[in-house]
Amino acid sequence: DAGITQSPRHKVTETGTPVTLRCHQTENHRYMYWYRQDPGHGLRLIHYSYGVKDTDKGEVSDGYSVSRSKTEDFLLTLESATSSQTSVYFCAISQTGRLASTGELFFGEGSRLTVL
Amino acid sequence: QQQVKQSPQSLIVQKGGISIINCAYENTAFDYFPWYQQFPGKGPALLIAIRPDVSEKKEGRFTISFNKSAKQFSLHIMDSQPGDSATYFCAASTNSGAGSYQLTFGKGTKLSVIP
Numbered sequence A: 001d002a003g004i005t006q007s008p009r010h011k012v013t014e015t016g017t018p019v020t021l022r023c024h025q026t027e028n029h030r031y032m033y034w035y036r037q038d039p040g041h042g043l044r045l046i047h048y049s050y051g052v053k054d055t056d057k058g059e060v061s062d063g064y065s066v067s068r069s070k071t072e073d074f075l076l077t078l079e080s081a082t083s084s085q086t087s088v089y090f091c092a093i094s095q096t097g098r099l100a101s102t103g104e105l106f107f108g109e110g111s112r113l114t115v116l
Numbered sequence B: 001q002q003q004v005k006q007s008p009q010s011l012i013v014q015k016g017g018i019s020i021i022n023c024a025y026e027n028t029a030f031d032y033f034p035w036y037q038q039f040p041g042k043g044p045a046l047l048i049a050i051r052p053d054v055s056e057k058k059e060g061r062f063t064i065s066f067n068k069s070a071k072q073f074s075l076h077i078m079d080s081q082p083g084d085s086a087t088y089f090c091a092a093s094t095n096s097g098a099g100s101y102q103l104t105f106g107k108g109t110k111l112s113v114i115p
Helices: none
Strands: A004-007 A010-013 A019-025 A031-038 A042-051 A054-057 A064-070 A073-078 A087-094 A111-115 B004-007 B010-014 B019-025 B033-038 B045-050 B056-059 B062-067 B072-077 B086-097 B100-105 B109-114
Touching: A004 A087, A010 A019, A019 A031, A019 A087, A019 A111, A031 A064, A031 A073, A042 A064, A042 A073, A042 B100, A054 A064, A073 A087, B004 B086, B010 B019, B019 B086, B019 B109, B033 B062, B045 B056, B045 B062, B045 B072, B072 B086
Parallel strands: A010 A111, B010 B109
Antiparallel strands: A004 A019, A019 A073, A031 A042, A031 A087, A042 A054, A064 A073, A087 A111, B004 B019, B019 B072, B033 B045, B033 B086, B056 B062, B062 B072, B086 B100, B086 B109
């Protein structure tokens, strides 16, 4: 298994509170991603990073921010959680940004967030 | 808008049968088409992938068929087994420039293989 650790794995919080999810990798991969998975929507990209302090928005970035101060850590922050952000969040890593040349995106095991 | 449309949403197949999942896309700039398999409580994992210059790729019991002109691709699972029961996602990616990319996923197909 790829060395990806997500924390926390489960969290229940209340509307309006800040939440930070952490993704830690031991593979020294340059690219890191945050996806959310919801029934009927599949996997949707929130934000991604192509290097330390280099990040960009994905398809569903509203209400989320990210930071990457070290190669191995990519943080996802919900500044003020809402019920619509109840989801399973997956971190993923890849060696390069062009998957056709490397063939694989590695996923963590997910963080289940419930916002009441 | 970059979309990948996946069908069916759910699929029940008898053990030993063939499972077929279909995907269609619109963006002709997509240059990589992977399939991911996800078991409950786990993250998705790459199953098999194809590039648009190839019409078919086979790995064991899993085959991707790719029709570039129709902008469609499909996953065939031969001799389906109960252990294949999982959710399958097709996806497509394009190089969005500046060395980065975006991988667009279909909405998933929940496959149940019954004995």
